[in-house]
Amino acid sequence: MLKKLGSLAMGATIAATLVSCSTKPEFTNETQISIIPLPASVQRAAGKFELNEDTVIYTKDDKDSIHCANFFSEKFAKASGITLPVVTARPKVKKNIIVVAISDKVELGDEAYKIKVTPDAAVVIANKGRGLFWGIQSLMQLLPTEAVFGDTDGVKADWTLPACQITDKPRYSYRGMHLDVGRHIFSVDDVKKYIDYLAGHKINTFHWHLTEDQGWRIEIKKYPKLTEVGAWRKTGEGQLYGGFYTQEEVKDVVKYATDRYITVIPEIEMPGHSVAAVSAYPNLSCRGEKVPVRTAWGVSKDVYCAGNEEVFTFLEDVLTEVMALFPSEYIHIGGDECPKARWKECPKCQKRISDNNLKDEHELQSWFIRRIEKFLNSKGRNLIGWDEIMEGGLSPNATVMFWLHMGNVKKAVSAGHDVIMTPNSTFYFDHYQGDKGTEPKAIGGFTTMKDVYDYELVPSNLTEEEAKHVIGGQANCWTEYMPTFAQVEYMVMPRLSALSETLWTSKERKNYESFKLRMRAQYQRYSYRGINYRVETPKGPELVNGFLDKATVSFEKPLSGKIYITGDGSEPTEDSEVYKTPFQIDETHTIKAKVITPEGAESVTVSYQFNKLQYVESVVKEEVSQGVSYEMYKGQFPNTTEISGEPVKTGETATLSIPAGVNGDNFGLKLNAYIMVEEDGVYTFYTASDDGSVLYIGDEKVVDNDGYHSMTERSGVIALKAGLHPIRVDFMEGGATERLIVSMKSDKMEKQKVKAELLFIEK
Ligand code: ACM
Ligand code: ZN
Numbered sequence: 001m002l003k004k005l006g007s008l009a010m011g012a013t014i015a016a017t018l019v020s021c022s023t024k025p026e027f028t029n030e031t032q033i034s035i036i037p038l039p040a041s042v043q044r045a046a047g048k049f050e051l052n053e054d055t056v057i058y059t060k061d062d063k064d065s066i067h068c069a070n071f072f073s074e075k076f077a078k079a080s081g082i083t084l085p086v087v088t089a090r091p092k093v094k095k096n097i098i099v100v101a102i103s104d105k106v107e108l109g110d111e112a113y114k115i116k117v118t119p120d121a122a123v124v125i126a127n128k129g130r131g132l133f134w135g136i137q138s139l140m141q142l143l144p145t146e147a148v149f150g151d152t153d154g155v156k157a158d159w160t161l162p163a164c165q166i167t168d169k170p171r172y173s174y175r176g177m178h179l180d181v182g183r184h185i186f187s188v189d190d191v192k193k194y195i196d197y198l199a200g201h202k203i204n205t206f207h208w209h210l211t212e213d214q215g216w217r218i219e220i221k222k223y224p225k226l227t228e229v230g231a232w233r234k235t236g237e238g239q240l241y242g243g244f245y246t247q248e249e250v251k252d253v254v255k256y257a258t259d260r261y262i263t264v265i266p267e268i269e270m271p272g273h274s275v276a277a278v279s280a281y282p283n284l285s286c287r288g289e290k291v292p293v294r295t296a297w298g299v300s301k302d303v304y305c306a307g308n309e310e311v312f313t314f315l316e317d318v319l320t321e322v323m324a325l326f327p328s329e330y331i332h333i334g335g336d337e338c339p340k341a342r343w344k345e346c347p348k349c350q351k352r353i354s355d356n357n358l359k360d361e362h363e364l365q366s367w368f369i370r371r372i373e374k375f376l377n378s379k380g381r382n383l384i385g386w387d388e389i390m391e392g393g394l395s396p397n398a399t400v401m402f403w404l405h406m407g408n409v410k411k412a413v414s415a416g417h418d419v420i421m422t423p424n425s426t427f428y429f430d431h432y433q434g435d436k437g438t439e440p441k442a443i444g445g446f447t448t449m450k451d452v453y454d455y456e457l458v459p460s461n462l463t464e465e466e467a468k469h470v471i472g473g474q475a476n477c478w479t480e481y482m483p484t485f486a487q488v489e490y491m492v493m494p495r496l497s498a499l500s501e502t503l504w505t506s507k508e509r510k511n512y513e514s515f516k517l518r519m520r521a522q523y524q525r526y527s528y529r530g531i532n533y534r535v536e537t538p539k540g541p542e543l544v545n546g547f548l549d550k551a552t553v554s555f556e557k558p559l560s561g562k563i564y565i566t567g568d569g570s571e572p573t574e575d576s577e578v579y580k581t582p583f584q585i586d587e588t589h590t591i592k593a594k595v596i597t598p599e600g601a602e603s604v605t606v607s608y609q610f611n612k613l614q615y616v617e618s619v620v621k622e623e624v625s626q627g628v629s630y631e632m633y634k635g636q637f638p639n640t641t642e643i644s645g646e647p648v649k650t651g652e653t654a655t656l657s658i659p660a661g662v663n664g665d666n667f668g669l670k671l672n673a674y675i676m677v678e679e680d681g682v683y684t685f686y687t688a689s690d691d692g693s694v695l696y697i698g699d700e701k702v703v704d705n706d707g708y709h710s711m712t713e714r715s716g717v718i719a720l721k722a723g724l725h726p727i728r729v730d731f732m733e734g735g736a737t738e739r740l741i742v743s744m745k746s747d748k749m750e751k752q753k754v755k756a757e758l759l760f761i762e763k
Contacts, residue, residue: 020676025095032162034521035141036497037202037504038514039168047119049183051143052096055088060101064129067259069100069195072136080148080159095583099123111204112169115139131263134202138166145524172457174420174472175503176205176265177490177496182212182276183297183479185243192256192582197492197531199260201500206257207332207474209267210245213275218266218325222317222323223281230276233293241361242293250325258327266326266382268318268379271368272303272338278302284311286346297443297480301341306368307348316375323379330399331376332534335369335385361666366392373398384420387412403428407410407479409459413469421473426455427499429491430478436712438604440490441481444710449536452498453512486532496523497713519561535543535603536561538593543606546613546682546717553591553610554582561597571605588612611684611717616698618723621674623681624760627652630659633668639706640694640730643668654756656729656742663738669731673759674724679748683720686751688713689731692742696728708734713741724760 033042059069069086077083084098091097103125108114113126113135124139126132136295140147142164177198179191186194195206210218216230234243245253257264275294279284285291286305294300304311319331340361343349353364366389371394373383384399390408396401399418402409412419421427424445431445452475458467475495482488501515526533540555555563564572564581572594579593589610595603631647647670653659656671676698677683687693687703690711695703697718705714732739745751 005049019523029158033142033164033166034145034518035138035166036515036518036522037501038509038511038518039138039166040509041167043165043742045118045163045165047123047163048162049083049117049119050096050186051080051084051098051159051161051404051469053082054082054084055096055098056091056096057084057100058091059088059099060103061088062102064132065101068124068129068132068136071133071259072098072100072139076143076147079143080157082159084227092211095120099125100132100136101125102127102129103513109169111173111202112167113138113212114168114350115164115166117142117163117165119163124162130204130498133261137200137202138168138671141521141525144523146528163307170202170504171506172472172503174205174474175203175500176207176420176422176472176474177203177492177499178207178209178422178474178476180209180212180479181217181245182209182215182273184483185215185217186485186488188249188253190488191253194486194488194492195253195257195260195262197496200525201496202504204262205213205474205494206262206264206495207267207476208253208264209269209332209478211269211274211276211334212518213266213273213300214297215242215244215278215293216280218250218268218322218544219244219246220318220321220447221247222321223314225280226277226318228280230280232294233295234542235295247321247325252328263328264326265328266335267330267331267332267470268315268321268322269334269336270315270372271306271365272299272336272496273334274304275300275302281314284308284314286342286349295472299337299339301339303338304341304368305348306364307346307350307352312371315372318376319372320379320634323381327598329382330384331381332384332401333369333372333389335365335374335389336403337386337388338365340365350705355459362392364392365389366394370395372727395497399471401474406459409441409470410461410466413462413466416469418469420471421457422476427473427475428453428478429475429495430481433534434604435543435606436709438537438606440604441488442491443466443478443481444712449495449497449498450512453502453510455502458503473499473503489532490534493526493531494519494522499738516559520646523560523597524599527597527601534603535561535597535601537594537603537606538595541591541608541610542684542715544609544611544715544717546684546719547720548613548615548682550584550586551610552582552584553608555593556581557596561595562638563593563595563603565591565593567591581661585610586612600712611715612718615680615719615721616700616725618677618721619674621724621760621762623763624674624724625627625763626756627761628652628656628671628673628759628761629653630662630672631670631726631762632662633670634664634666635668636734637668638694638708640668640732641706643670643730643732652761655759656727656740656754658731658738664733665735667733667738669733671729671731675727675754675763676724676758676760677720677722678692679746680722681720681748684715684717684745684751685754686713686741686745687729688739688741688743690737690739691732691734693729693731693742695742697725706732711739727759 057069059065073084108127111131113131116123124135142161147159216226226243231244232240235241279293282290343361369389387402400412401420403424430443431447432442457473458470462578564576566572593609594605632649634648635641687705691708692706702716741752
């Protein structure tokens, strides 16, 4: 082995297998049948059903049965080249038939279905159309993976269904995916593809975020400037970027979704995130001044005026046209991130506050939302808003979509409101899925497929009764850093697969190991569909590893495919060494690794550093006492190395964190102490910070996490002799929130925050 590792092989002492394989869990029922999301019950039986030119689809004479039977027939024809006839006359011979039918013989539930496959017949039944359609989705996943999305144009495959019995129903009734078309817009065909991905995952709601500061994306006949002006922004290069969907296109998308039993909920943002609208109609803002359609991301102070009646006439007109296009019970009105600066200085808004005996601008926001709710309710619709609609009091019938203040869920449900969970911590698919240094640029954060899988929707402080108001969850796809649909695919897949199981499969049935095994088939389905999905990167070592004599390099078995590695700094390719078993190295190396699946899909390359270390001697100090000294500097410092001037504040604190009273938009901070190391050994230090931080032991830079960024963790390794070592953490903040967490780990110590007991200053 390692013949292609070049310099790595030269310096490496290669041992045979060092680490025994972990025992592999058995999930035979589910994994031979790789349905995602995992059904409530799957029983495999002997034999299989073969689909061939003589197979007939028998359905009932009702709209849903015929629709679902035709849907399956068309998809199967596209995949296999075999067109199965759909008949409603009961066939004489009960052999070689597929039955797709609404049935009330068994009580199943709205979205539930049953499948029974024997060598003679495959039967899919449900009480309702939506359940039947989900049954068809599962039936397609019982076929070879080539068939699932059904447009592989007549490939050769073993067109059989394994004999089995499936009973299935969802855990939550609201299962949503969101798409922001304001920051970047995608073609109608791409939006339809997105809807297909949702259908394949039994996601029943498409939340279409249609209006933003950076672009208004839906034609409104009564207000043509919304799309003539509001749909176009000037980019940094002076080019116009934009576009919109005509009402005909919107109808087409809604029909496409409806054909897949997916509800489309439109979002028309108010009172904030409305720069594009007020740019087209400046009279709708407090100042009445012309502002350009916003180009920068973030939050704008320019919002709808809450004191101007014209705003409500406008919004009611817009919503009237929107309701005519979208038959959904719910209309989303945004309600998030509405700065109150303009309202504070606006005479009309202030008059509205005093006329209505409102306490402040937060109550004005609540008044605004209530007024819109009343209008929607009068038209038989219900309002959904982001959780900021609770500011200043919640509208009586509103459903709250929680993304930010998760601590308020109890308050909403105990007052009888339904809630939908879209936590910014876990269901934001604009977050990184891997190390920031190797992934395509994203907005920030870090959310893995497993994080999505493990999320439990119901907060632990809810009673059983309150928990019933958690109607489901949704992941959000904000597209600031997704200029192309290929990038949307990369960010959404495979986290959508994890989401679908989190929302569909019961807590008792969910199991990540089973999910990972079934994901092999799902990867193939993604590939056959041509999706630009993210292949999971190799897992095992830390990004930075340290050793004294020898290090063992060990990777976990990838979800699918093989790990290809190099040790000479070159990019791994299919011609590189395949990782098979753990091996040892005794020199400093950078090992680059990537996963390539059997279908040829590749992960990004990850560089793992293995540093051969030498002990750093400790220092002797006569008199020390517990503590950390700090210096705070004022100024805008792009990096910690640029922190300069005289400190504006100095003092002592207990830990390597931001001391109380040290804050502001732009400052630098230096923390100095001696750290007591109890045993000789290799230590890993981590800084997680927003913005930059650098950790030094003595003169050595151990962790480099410098510069402007959102909360990001970086690590470094050093070998330390027992005793005291000078430790310094420099930190810089360049706006918004400041955070700093310093942790450490060794062979003998789990990763933990650096304890105050270990930190000393000279007396
Ligand atoms: C949101 O992410 N502003 C709802
Ligand atoms: Zn105003």
